[in-house]
Amino acid sequence: MKLSPRPLRAALAAASGAALTMTAFSSPAHAEFQRGPEARQAGADALAAPPCGFFRYSVRASEFAAYNHCGPTTVRIHVDVRGGGSANDYHLCVSPGRTQLPGAGPNYLNAYYIGGAGCRSGERTGHTRH
Numbered sequence: 001m002k003l004s005p006r007p008l009r010a011a012l013a014a015a016s017g018a019a020l021t022m023t024a025f026s027s028p029a030h031a032e033f034q035r036g037p038e039a040r041q042a043g044a045d046a047l048a049a050p051p052c053g054f055f056r057y058s059v060r061a062s063e064f065a066a067y068n069h070c071g072p073t074t075v076r077i078h079v080d081v082r083g084g085g086s087a088n089d090y091h092l093c094v095s096p097g098r099t100q101l102p103g104a105g106p107n108y109l110n111a112y113y114i115g116g117a118g119c120r121s122g123e124r125t126g127h128t129r130h
Contacts, residue, residue: 052070053067053111067092071096079111093120
């Protein structure tokens with residue numbers, strides 16, 4: 001009976017792929033998510049999908065902020081910007097998935113859903129009462 005090397009090759013390829021994946025994500029350059037102002041996820045949690053809603057994350061020494069919309073349509077969010085009171089805040093229409101907020105993460109206090117399903121993605125308006 002002749003044994004085929006195919007199953008062995010497939011097993012070795014899968015094992016080396018898993019090792020490569022673990023090596024790639026265990027470096028200090030992976031993103032660490034931070035939900036709201038205080039919570040921080042690290043280690044295995046950082047490999048998970050970003051949480052729904054506003055979150056902060058860091059890559060090496062840089063901090064960023066983003067909003068992850070988990071629904072099926074576009075929606076409008078209120079972006080709360082540090083300093084200047086409500087004058088610096090704005091409303092932004094986001095698509096499903098992750099939307100990077102421009103600039104540095106520490107400039108943002110929060111971002112939250114305010115309605116507006118079906119708005120035009122990327123549309124930005126000044127702060128209005130809601």
